[in-house]
Amino acid sequence: MENCIFCRIIRGEIPSRKIFEDERILVIEDITPQAPLHLLLVSKKHLVNCLDLSTQDDDLIGYIFRKAGEIARQKGYAESGFRVVQNNGAGAGQSVFHIHFHLLAGREFTWPPG
Numbered sequence: 001m002e003n004c005i006f007c008r009i010i011r012g013e014i015p016s017r018k019i020f021e022d023e024r025i026l027v028i029e030d031i032t033p034q035a036p037l038h039l040l041l042v043s044k045k046h047l048v049n050c051l052d053l054s055t056q057d058d059d060l061i062g063y064i065f066r067k068a069g070e071i072a073r074q075k076g077y078a079e080s081g082f083r084v085v086q087n088n089g090a091g092a093g094q095s096v097f098h099i100h101f102h103l104l105a106g107r108e109f110t111w112p113p114g
Protein backbone atom coordinates (compact mmCIF):
# COMPACT_ATOMS: atom_id res chain seq x y z
CA MET A 1 0.00 0.00 0.00
CA GLU A 2 1.52 3.23 -1.20
CA ASN A 3 1.03 5.51 1.80
CA CYS A 4 0.64 2.98 4.61
CA ILE A 5 3.22 3.84 7.29
CA PHE A 6 4.05 0.21 8.11
CA CYS A 7 4.33 -0.73 4.42
CA ARG A 8 6.73 2.19 4.10
CA ILE A 9 8.75 0.96 7.09
CA ILE A 10 8.82 -2.56 5.59
CA ARG A 11 10.11 -1.11 2.29
CA GLY A 12 12.79 0.81 4.21
CA GLU A 13 11.42 4.23 3.24
CA ILE A 14 10.92 5.24 6.88
CA PRO A 15 13.56 4.37 9.51
CA SER A 16 12.73 2.02 12.39
CA ARG A 17 14.51 0.24 15.21
CA LYS A 18 14.42 -3.31 13.95
CA ILE A 19 14.48 -6.25 16.38
CA PHE A 20 13.78 -9.10 13.98
CA GLU A 21 12.90 -9.60 10.34
CA ASP A 22 12.16 -12.52 8.09
CA GLU A 23 10.07 -13.09 4.98
CA ARG A 24 6.78 -12.91 6.87
CA ILE A 25 7.15 -10.33 9.64
CA LEU A 26 9.05 -7.30 10.87
CA VAL A 27 9.47 -6.65 14.59
CA ILE A 28 10.26 -3.06 15.56
CA GLU A 29 10.35 -0.89 18.65
CA ASP A 30 7.22 1.22 19.08
CA ILE A 31 8.01 4.91 18.59
CA THR A 32 5.89 5.83 21.64
CA PRO A 33 6.60 3.05 24.14
CA GLN A 34 3.91 2.32 26.72
CA ALA A 35 6.06 -0.08 28.73
CA PRO A 36 9.80 -0.76 29.22
CA LEU A 37 9.47 -3.32 26.41
CA HIS A 38 7.06 -2.25 23.67
CA LEU A 39 7.56 -3.97 20.35
CA LEU A 40 5.34 -4.21 17.30
CA LEU A 41 5.13 -7.47 15.38
CA VAL A 42 4.09 -6.34 11.91
CA SER A 43 2.87 -8.61 9.14
CA LYS A 44 4.72 -7.94 5.88
CA LYS A 45 1.48 -8.63 4.06
CA HIS A 46 -0.74 -5.56 4.20
CA LEU A 47 -3.88 -6.61 6.04
CA VAL A 48 -6.00 -4.03 7.85
CA ASN A 49 -6.90 -5.98 10.99
CA CYS A 50 -8.67 -9.19 12.04
CA LEU A 51 -11.60 -8.35 9.80
CA ASP A 52 -9.30 -8.62 6.78
CA LEU A 53 -8.01 -12.15 7.51
CA SER A 54 -8.78 -15.20 5.39
CA THR A 55 -7.95 -18.85 5.96
CA GLN A 56 -4.68 -18.41 4.09
CA ASP A 57 -3.51 -16.11 6.89
CA ASP A 58 -4.06 -18.66 9.68
CA ASP A 59 -0.43 -19.80 9.68
CA LEU A 60 0.82 -16.21 9.70
CA ILE A 61 -1.20 -15.27 12.78
CA GLY A 62 -0.15 -18.40 14.64
CA TYR A 63 3.44 -17.67 13.71
CA ILE A 64 3.19 -14.09 15.03
CA PHE A 65 1.91 -15.29 18.42
CA ARG A 66 4.61 -17.92 18.69
CA LYS A 67 7.22 -15.30 17.78
CA ALA A 68 5.82 -12.93 20.43
CA GLY A 69 6.35 -15.61 23.07
CA GLU A 70 9.83 -16.39 21.77
CA ILE A 71 10.89 -12.74 21.89
CA ALA A 72 9.32 -12.21 25.33
CA ARG A 73 11.28 -15.21 26.62
CA GLN A 74 14.52 -14.00 24.99
CA LYS A 75 14.05 -10.59 26.59
CA GLY A 76 13.59 -12.16 30.03
CA TYR A 77 9.86 -11.64 30.53
CA ALA A 78 8.63 -15.24 30.54
CA GLU A 79 8.38 -15.30 34.35
CA SER A 80 7.09 -11.79 35.02
CA GLY A 81 4.46 -11.89 32.31
CA PHE A 82 3.81 -9.88 29.20
CA ARG A 83 0.90 -8.75 27.11
CA VAL A 84 0.13 -9.18 23.40
CA VAL A 85 -2.44 -6.66 22.18
CA GLN A 86 -4.02 -6.09 18.80
CA ASN A 87 -6.53 -3.30 18.21
CA ASN A 88 -9.33 -3.53 15.63
CA GLY A 89 -10.83 -0.26 14.45
CA ALA A 90 -10.47 3.33 15.63
CA GLY A 91 -13.04 2.72 18.36
CA ALA A 92 -10.71 0.13 19.91
CA GLY A 93 -7.63 2.32 19.58
CA GLN A 94 -6.27 1.23 16.21
CA SER A 95 -4.34 4.13 14.69
CA VAL A 96 -2.30 2.33 12.02
CA PHE A 97 -4.50 0.32 9.67
CA HIS A 98 -1.96 -2.38 8.85
CA ILE A 99 -2.23 -5.41 11.13
CA HIS A 100 0.28 -5.51 13.98
CA PHE A 101 0.56 -6.95 17.45
CA HIS A 102 1.91 -5.01 20.42
CA LEU A 103 4.25 -6.93 22.74
CA LEU A 104 4.35 -5.13 26.09
CA ALA A 105 6.34 -6.09 29.17
CA GLY A 106 8.32 -4.76 32.10
CA ARG A 107 5.61 -3.19 34.24
CA GLU A 108 2.39 -4.10 36.03
CA PHE A 109 -0.65 -4.42 33.78
CA THR A 110 -4.20 -3.82 34.88
CA TRP A 111 -7.34 -5.61 33.78
CA PRO A 112 -9.61 -4.69 32.11
CA PRO A 113 -7.43 -2.63 29.78
CA GLY A 114 -8.44 1.02 29.30
Ligand code: AMP
Nearest residue numbers: 016029030031032087093094095096097
Ligand atom coordinates in the same frame (compact mmCIF):
# COMPACT_ATOMS: atom_id res chain seq x y z
P1 AMP B 1 -2.39 0.96 17.10
O1 AMP B 1 -2.80 2.24 17.78
O2 AMP B 1 -2.80 -0.30 17.78
O3 AMP B 1 -2.78 0.99 15.65
O4 AMP B 1 -0.81 0.93 17.17
C1 AMP B 1 -0.02 1.71 16.34
C2 AMP B 1 1.30 1.87 17.02
O5 AMP B 1 2.26 2.25 16.06
C3 AMP B 1 1.30 2.95 18.12
O6 AMP B 1 1.66 2.35 19.36
C4 AMP B 1 2.34 3.95 17.62
O7 AMP B 1 3.12 4.49 18.67
C5 AMP B 1 3.18 3.11 16.69
N1 AMP B 1 3.86 3.83 15.62
C6 AMP B 1 3.34 4.78 14.81
N2 AMP B 1 4.27 5.19 13.93
C7 AMP B 1 5.39 4.48 14.19
C8 AMP B 1 6.70 4.45 13.63
N3 AMP B 1 7.06 5.25 12.61
N4 AMP B 1 7.61 3.60 14.16
C9 AMP B 1 7.27 2.80 15.19
N5 AMP B 1 6.06 2.78 15.76
C10 AMP B 1 5.13 3.61 15.27
Ligand code: ZN
Nearest residue numbers: 004007046098
Ligand atom coordinates in the same frame (compact mmCIF):
# COMPACT_ATOMS: atom_id res chain seq x y z
ZN1 ZN C 1 0.50 -1.51 5.01
